[in-house]
Amino acid sequence: MSGGITIDGLTKRYGTVTAVDDLTFDVEPGVVTGFLGPNGAGKTTTLRMLLGLVTPTAGRALIDGRRYAELTEPRRAVGAVLEATGFHPGRSGRDHLRILALAGGIPGSRVEEVLDRVGLADSGHRRVGGYSLGMRQRLGLAAALLGEPKVLVLDEPANGLDPAGMADLRDLLRDLADEGHTVLMSSHVLSEVAQTVDRVVILAGGTLRYAGPLTELTAKGETLEAAFLRLTSAPDTDPATGATTAPAHR
Ligand SMILES: Nc1ncnc2c1ncn2[C@@H]1O[C@H](COP(=O)(O)OP(=O)(O)OP(=O)(O)O)[C@@H](O)[C@H]1O
DSSP states (O other): OTTOEEEEEEEEEETTEEEEEEEEEEEOTTSEEEEEOSTTSSHHHHHHHHTTSSOOSEEEEEETTBOGGGOSSHHHHEEEEOOSOOOOTTSBHHHHHHHHHHHHTOOTHHHHHHHHHTTOTTTTTSBGGGOOHHHHHHHHHHHHHTTOOSEEEEESTTTTOOHHHHHHHHHHHHHHHHTTOEEEEEOSOHHHHHHHOSEEEEEETTEEEEEEEHHHHTTTSOOHHHHHHHHHHSSOBOTTTOOBOOGGGO
16 A cells, blocks of 8 residues: 555564554554544554564554555655654754754755644754643654655554644644545544544553444444443454454354
């Protein structure tokens, strides 16, 4: 799939703990996909395997058909925000982005563009140490957007955002999807997810519980939260239909 994400039989075991268990799904360009699951479901581990930070025990996690390590220009292929940390507190937001642009061979003019895009144009000169959590989230997003990547991977991007920040994020992600980007975002804020995403992927216990359109999941009048609780509390579920199957099947 051009510009998409392919997760194929992906598995990660840490000793006796199976964090991710034979996961298979696709994430398409042009839509916003929510990546959901209770604590410990395996979301972060999956995203870290996709970004080449963790080696899978089995299976593949591909960006535009390639493993992260095989990408010729990773910064231009994928932008990621895993957590809003790692910024030098004494540096301004603008300088932080300038350094990343320089290191990534990205034109300096992109720095002002991305600051503007995430709503930090007026705060770019301020030290990151004085930023709120929401501002650090925006800066992380700006860093992810620097290389104009086709694929965006965002771990809890709504964390720390106030209602206005959430609305801005929603508009930004919608615009990026409309421009043809592939957007995968994890979140625990289901009310926010329900307003933001077109498709959802739901994990529990490292296994896939649902992958498909949000409208299909909520077609029978169920809220996303109710569907989420049903799918993630069931012992095992057919990911295609959401029907509960005997655990022995898998
Ligand atoms: N480095 C590691 N060593 C051992 N176990 C790990 C490691 N990383 C993750 N795990 C385990 O793998 C499982 C999945 O964790 P993961 O962080 O991927 O879940 P998550 O869905 O991102 O959870 P959360 O919503 O709480 O962030 C958990 O049981 C976790 O304890």
